[in-house]
Amino acid sequence: MRYNLYIVFILFFSIQFSFSQNSTNPLVTKDAAAQQKWVDSVYTNLSLQEKIGQLFMVRAMTSANTRDVAGIKNLIKNNHIGGIIYSKGGPVKLAKLNNAYQGLSDVPMLIGMDAEWGLSMRLDSTYAFPWNMTLGAIKDKALVEQAGKHIGEHCKRIGIHFNFGPDVDINTNPKNPIIGNRSFGEDRDEVTAHAVAFMKGLQSAGVMATGKHFPGHGDTETDSHKALPTITFSEKRIDSIELYPYKKMIKNGMESVMVAHLNVPSLESRPDFPSSLSKAIITDLLKEKMGFEGLIFTDALEMKGVADFSSPGDIDLAAFLAGNDILLISEDVPKAMAKITEAYNDKTITEERLAYSVKKILMSKYKVGLHKYKPIDTNNLVNDLNRLEDDMLNEELFENAITVAKNENDILPLRDLDKKTIAYIKFGDDSGSPFLNELKKYTKVHEVKSDSYGYIKSKLDSYNTVIIGLHRSNANPWKSYSFTSEEIQLLESIAATHHVILDVFVKPYALLDLPSIGNIEGIVVSYQNSVVAQEKSAQIIFGALGAKGQLPVSVGNGLHVGDGITLNSISRLGYTVPERVGIDSKKLHKIDAIAQRAVNEKMTPGIQLLVARKGKVIYNQNFGHHTYDKNSEPVKFDDVYDIASITKIVSSLPLIMEIVEQDDEISINTKLSQLLPEYADSNKANITLKQILSHYARLKPWIPFYVATLDSAKMPSSEYYRKSHSEDFNIKVSNNLYLKRDYPETIQKIIKDTDLLTTLKYRYSDLPYYILKKFIETYYDRTLDHLIQTHFYESLGMNYSTYNPYLKFPMKDIVPTENDTYYRHQVVQGYVHDMGAAMQNGVGGHAGVFSNANDIAKIMQMYLQKGFYGDKRYFKPETVDMFNKTYYADKDNRRGLGFDKPQLGKSGPTCGCLSMKSFGHSGFTGTYAWADPDEELVYVFMANRTYPSAEINMLLRENIRTDIQELIYEAIIN
Known part of the structure; x- marks a missing residue:
């Protein structure tokens, strides 16, 4: 019905306008x-x-x-x-x-x-x-x-x-x-x-x-x-x-x-x-x-x-x-x-x-x-409307909004990763890739997918924990947000047999669709399906961030407005922008140019580069390819590198620290003859653990064990090698090349019987870690690769860290290290580059671990946090301090126990611009890992500078790794 509004309306008032300074008018x-x-x-x-x-x-x-x-x-x-x-x-x-x-x-x-x-x-x-x-x-x-x-x-x-x-x-x-x-x-x-x-x-x-x-x-x-x-x-x-x-x-x-x-x-x-x-x-x-x-x-x-x-x-x-x-x-x-x-x-x-x-x-x-x-100035307009400070605030807003609505049996945050087998299932019609990729940074998470929900259910038998994400469009607030009836049916079926964490990246009203939440242990409301929401929610699930949000509305099944379970972080690495931890991002990204120069000038085919501060990864970039062939695989975050001698501090050393801490009869002053009785009649009987780990024991730097196994043509001798596996030749040193099974004992005997250097002084050597491997495996009656996985890597979530990666990863995810023309005569890919480690079935105390930058950052962060990570204490703080100490500085020896330390003079392993409390190690293949407690900083550099040839170390000659380290410190604001 239409009205004659002239008749309907009459003016009931007139108001004299006033601009008094005492006016309550908000326009004044x-x-x-x-x-x-x-x-x-x-x-x-x-x-x-x-x-x-x-x-x-x-x-x-x-x-x-x-x-x-x-x-x-x-x-x-x-x-x-x-x-x-x-x-x-x-x-x-x-x-x-x-x-x-x-x-x-x-x-x-x-x-x-x-x-x-x-x-x-x-x-x-x-x-x-x-x-x-x-x-x-x-x-x-x-x-x-x-x-x-x-x-x-x-x-x-x-x-x-x-x-x-x-x-x-x-x-x-x-x-x-x-x-x-x-x-x-x-x-x-x-x-x-x-x-x-x-x-x-x-x-x-x-x-x-x-x-x-x-x-x-x-x-x-x-x-x-x-x-x-x-x-x-x-x-x-x-x-x-x-x-x-x-x-x-x-x-x-x-x-x-x-x-x-x-x-x-x-x-x-x-x-x-x-x-x-x-x-x-x-x-x-x-x-x-x-x-x-x-x-x-x-x-x-x-x-x-x-x-x-x-x-x-x-x-x-x-x-x-x-x-x-x-x-x-x-x-x-x-x-x-x-x-x-x-x-x-x-x-x-x-x-x-x-x-x-x-x-x-x-x-x-x-x-x-x-x-x-x-008039509006259009110069730099788009950049001004997309500022770094907006990214920082946006992260903080989602960190404070994401709500844990249910947490039965304290399933969140996920702990004891060594006991978890985790599957991820995506519901909804929008992308959940940022969520899944972030979850994978913490531990092994497999996506289970199929067009048939019945088929999905049948594939979950090998998993005990299932994370389900409901992902729908984040384009605007009016988009569809509900579960489908099929998704509800599948959710109920999975929750009846598995531990389930449900994460909804839509408005919370979606939870009203669920008939019951009784069998769902964890419910997270992330509100939106933006990249930031997905990444922050994954970090909360694994305890890198605490949970702070509260439900703004009631959503049924006993979940009311104002509900929200507060969770504290459990000291796992998180991910954020540099300024939130006092780093200038523009200065930090100057390292891009140095890394790219190293690739362009063929100092290394590719690089993974990571920087973390105050428990947050703030830089994680990849450069180059697996080889200098531009058609080869570009470097990816989940590619694994041969970390060479970094193996010493991420495999042998943590197990030694564990033994020293737990066994009252073993200390850093324990002699080698006490650790391995067969050394009692050797010239090394009285060398202490402290000396051996400090490279202050008169041990030779290196013995080329493989040379003695070559024939006159410098090829693997048939006396020691076969092209196929057998009971007597079962040590696989590379593709189609098997070493005689007893040769590792021969290596141990050579080390035991070899002469000592004439002068007691600092001399870096791989030999201590051959000896320590023997001790560790004897002590635990388990192989080193098994021990490090079960004692550390699995619980730390280092799911990309392993010996012999060819058994675990596709070759396209393993970076090659060298075109070997002197021993194995093939491209070394998936097998350890170090010849001595290869002769121990790929498992050396001094070399053999493959990993990526993100995984190495986890164990370095654990050391930085004095032995604590992911709500688990691996070492007492005093144990970390004991090993992160230079005992022979007065003898011009910078080394800690296992850890390398900053130089005492002008030259050394660091930029010379960081704390003497800092520690780390480098690897022959071009790798580098360093942590600084004073600045709460972790720096990891993965490279394969040995490909195709290890002869010239341009990375070292051009100070690439330490120049990058110096730029990181220059970027520190506070």
């Missing part, structure tokens, strides 16, 4: 006198049509065609519109269009945008902050204020004066089709606190906040874009719930409000009458009863919730008569202006009423700086 600036002077001056010089034009804010598309642009320009020149609300497009085009539009306007226009979660709500190439529902899970309101501030700074940079946010609707109806994720939640007080914080942040950046959708759109099942929703609550209920946030925001200086198109019978007696046209709701309630003096916007007047009520022009007039100041997205501006002009001429609208709104609009223009308008 600190320089109120100057503001008033400017407003009065502009207003006085406006014609009636120019005044009326100020009431209109029209929509402009930054992706507009020539015809649309011409239409906007026409409205500016002929109708003197007061503002523009921008919609879809890109930031640079918006800036250029806006500069052009503003240049046509005699009075600079107010520019608005729906940027509830940032400019990306409307513009491409701009930043997306978390949705309100995600922010509603954050307990620390200061972070929410920071989110508002960052969004405000982006708006300010691109010339946006009004952000039509925050949405302060209290979403008490899970079926709400248009609010949902746009709401901070269902709890009145929490929504209010979040909304006030967000508003303060936005306005602190000089951008006006707009509370919406007044009087409250949270409990509806109708989209007001399509029809007029009805709110059936009593006036008392609305006053105590829906209006509560507005009351608090008004007291805290909210500058504008947007009025929704709602049918609210308890507040407006006329049936099916839109709130946006209601004097009772806008003037009587919002202005007079609630005392709001800021700017009032209608919601878009083209929306079906109001557009179907009457004809264009009449609707605009009705909205103005009801008390709105700005008429947003009128269907027909010229017609609406004609209606308002007619009403003004026949005194339905007084000069005072017109001045009231127009002067408020002009006040707003002054407050946002339009009295000193400057």
Whole structure:
């Protein structure tokens, strides 16, 4: 039914505008006198049509065609519109269009945008902050204020004066089709606190906040874009719930409000009458009863919730008569202006009423700086809208939002990785790759997938823990978020037989689909399927981060608003941006050039490079290929390298430390004859463990054991080798080459009987680790490779670390180390490069481990944390200190016990710019690992500089690894 709105509406009041410095009007600036002077001056010089034009804010598309642009320009020149609300497009085009539009306007226009979660709500190439529902899970309101501030700074940079946010609707109806994720939640007080914080942040950046959708759109099942929703609550209920946030925001200086198109019978007696046209709701309630003096916007007047009520022009007039100041997205501006002009001429609208709104609009223009308008600078615009500080905040927001809703039997965070067999199953229709890739950084996680859910169930028999991620589109808050019936059925089936962690990367209402959660041990709500949400959620599951969030809404099965289990981190490595741990990322990334130079100048075919500080990996990059052939495999994060002598400190040493700590009869002063009785009659009987690990024992640096097994043609002798495996020839040194089974004992005898050096001084030697391997294996009655896996690697989550990787990984994931032309006469790939280790079936105490940078960082971090990692204590702090000590510094020996240490003089293994408490080791193949307790820093460099030939060590000659180390230290801010 259409109404003659001229008859329906009469003006109940007129308000004399005042700019008193004591005014509670949030539009008044600190320089109120100057503001008033400017407003009065502009207003006085406006014609009636120019005044009326100020009431209109029209929509402009930054992706507009020539015809649309011409239409906007026409409205500016002929109708003197007061503002523009921008919609879809890109930031640079918006800036250029806006500069052009503003240049046509005699009075600079107010520019608005729906940027509830940032400019990306409307513009491409701009930043997306978390949705309100995600922010509603954050307990620390200061972070929410920071989110508002960052969004405000982006708006300010691109010339946006009004952000039509925050949405302060209290979403008490899970079926709400248009609010949902746009709401901070269902709890009145929490929504209010979040909304006030967000508003303060936005306005602190000089951008006006707009509370919406007044009087409250949270409990509806109708989209007001399509029809007029009805709110059936009593006036008392609305006053105590829906209006509560507005009351608090008004007291805290909210500058504008947007009025929704709602049918609210308890507040407006006329049936099916839109709130946006209601004097009772806008003037009587919002202005007079609630005392709001800021700017009032209608919601878009083209929306079906109001557009179907009457004809264009009449609707605009009705909205103005009801008390709105700005008429947003009128269907027909010229017609609406004609209606308002007619009403003004026949005194339905007084000069005072017109001045009231127009002067408020002009006040707003002054407050946002339009009295000193400057065009938008497009230089560096996209970078300014995608800042590093935005990445830092975004990470922190998700870290504080992600919520552990259930944690039966303390399944989270995952501990005892050596006892876990973990499968990941993806639900939903969006990518879960960032989640899976992050999970894999912590331990072995296999994705189980199939088109048949029944087939998935049959493949889970070998796993005891299943992580299920529900991944749906993160494009906008309105996307589908539910489980399918098949997914629910499969979830229930898996949970009946396995330990399950369910992680939902959608709005929490998805959990309402589940009939029961009784068999699900862990439930994590991650809210969104962004890359950051997926990565941070994986880090929380493995305890690299604690859990802090709380549910912003109730989701059934006993999970209520405000629930959220707080978890502490368990000291596993996390992943973040450098600035969050006091590193300048621009300076840090100078190391890219050095690494790339090493590859380009053929010092090594490829590099894995990792830097961690304060328990966070802040740099993890790959360079080059497996070989110098550009068609070979590019270096990947999960490629494994022969780490050569780093084996000493990540295999033999931890087991020695374990024995010394646990066995009262063995200490660093124990003699070799006591460790291995067969040495009692040797010239090495009285060498102590301390001496042997300090390379201060007169042992020869190296014995080329393989040379004695070659024939006169320098080929493997048939006396010692066969091309196929047999009982007597069972030591595989490479493809199709097997060494005689008793030769490792021959090696031990050669070492035992060999002469000592004549002078006792520091002399680096591999021989101690041949001896220590024999001791360790004798002590435990197990092989070294088995021991290191079961005692350390499995529980540390070092699932890419192993001896003899050809047994475990595809060849495409193993980096080759050399084209051997002197012993094995083949490309060495998947087999240890070191000849002595190869002659021990690939398992040496001094060499033989293959790994990647991420795994080596874990064990280095464990040492850095004084023997603690992943909620497990591997060593007492005093044990780590004992081994990380230089005992013979007065003898010009820098070495610790097993660990290499910084140089005592001018030259040595480090850049010379780090703490003497630091420790590490390098490897012949080009590898390097170092940790510094003072700076809480771990640096890992993986390379295969020995390919194709080991003869020239350009990495060492050009100081590549230590130059990179120096740049890392130069990048430290605090």
